[in-house]
Amino acid sequence: MTTTTPPSGGATALARARRRASVARFWRSYRSHRAGLVGLAGLALIALLALLAPLLVGSDVQNVTDAPGGPLESPSAEFPLGTDQFGRPLLGLLLWGARISLAVGLLAAALSVAIGTLVGIVAGHYGGWFSTVLMRITDWFLVMPSLVLAIVLATVLSHSVWTVILAIGVASWPTTARLVRAQTLAVESRPYIERAKALGGGHAHVMTRHVLPGVVPLVLAQTTLGISNAILTEATLAFLGLGDPTVVSWGGMLQDAREAGAVSSGHWWYLAPPGIAIALVALAFTLCGRAVEAVLNPKLGVAK
Structure with missing residues (x-):
């Protein structure tokens, strides 16, 4: 009996072809969700404006010593969104603030999902008393209000x-x-996990090569939903004066507006742009997250 040796790189090419086909199927399903497309288009536009901020408004827009306008000017042809208490154009600050708010949202959500994924896989794989201890620690963090814990950490640290x-x-x-x-x-109860263990697969092999791919769809959906929460939390911390005072963010703009008395003096143009921007970005990420969740789990029956 003769055996045919697969060509060099054949397995790798096949794996790449399967990944491309999987991505193509995902995109075809995602395109059928109009709300998800709207959210994705909105995020792409905001991200593009944030990346082009140095070209669109310049890098000196944050300078308080050489501001081009007067304090708290109302919207005009020269300053479409008005100015802040230092005379800086709010449109430029809004674009620069998008860079920080989006970056914090993405990185914070990635860190949160990475910790949660590691703890969840380890606890689910090993079981026993070790899993019980991990879950009790998780429950302690779960009952602790996340905003309160974030405020405590932001207060204690620099x-x-x-x-x-x-x-x-x-x-x-x-x-x-x-x-x-x-x-x-759920993944560990499937037969191929037992076969992998019977063939000598260790804990690391089973968790990284078999369990992790099985939970990636859930992790992806959780990430997209968590970014909007991270952006809202960042804005809250900055509004409370716990953000980085050396950078411009949407929450920091709201804090500056509060300190400048924009609420009591009726300077709505100082409050509205960052507030609306936070709401729109959070909504866009939520729409994308719901669409991703519906694609990866069609049983949810989310309306398109």
Whole structure:
């Protein structure tokens, strides 16, 4: 009996072809969700404006010593969104603030999901007393209000962007851990896991090569939904004066507006742009997350 040796790189090429086909199927399903497309288009536009901020409004827009306008000017042809108390154009600050708010949201959500995924897979795979201890720790973080915990961490640590990212990520991982553990238990009950163990697959091999691919769809959906929460939390921390005072963010703009008395003096143009921007970005990420969740789990029956 003769055997045919597969060509060199054949397995790799086949794996790449399957991944491309999987991505194509995902995109075809995603395109059928109009709300998800609207959210994705909105995020793409906001991200593009944020990346082009240095070209569109210049890098000196944050300078308080050489501001081009007067304090708290109302919207005009020269300043479409008005100016702040230092005379800086709010449109430029809004574009620069998008860079920080989006970056913090993405990195904080990634950190939160990474911690939750690690804890969930380890707890679901090993089981026993070790899983019980991990879940009790998770429950303690779960019952602790995440915003309160983030405020405590941001207060104790130095005020910087990385502190805000760390505070949000550490405070918001328990929900992901619970979901991933449940999915891990479901994946571990499948026959191919038993075959992998019988063939000598160790714990690391089973968790990384078999369990992790099984929970990735859930992790992806949780990430897209968690970004909007991270952006809202960052804005809250900045509004409370716990953000990085050296950078411009949407929450920081709201804090500056409060300190400038924009609420009592009726300077609505100082409050409205960052508030609306936060709401729109959170809505866009939520729409994308719901669409991703519906594509990866068609049983949800989410309306298109």
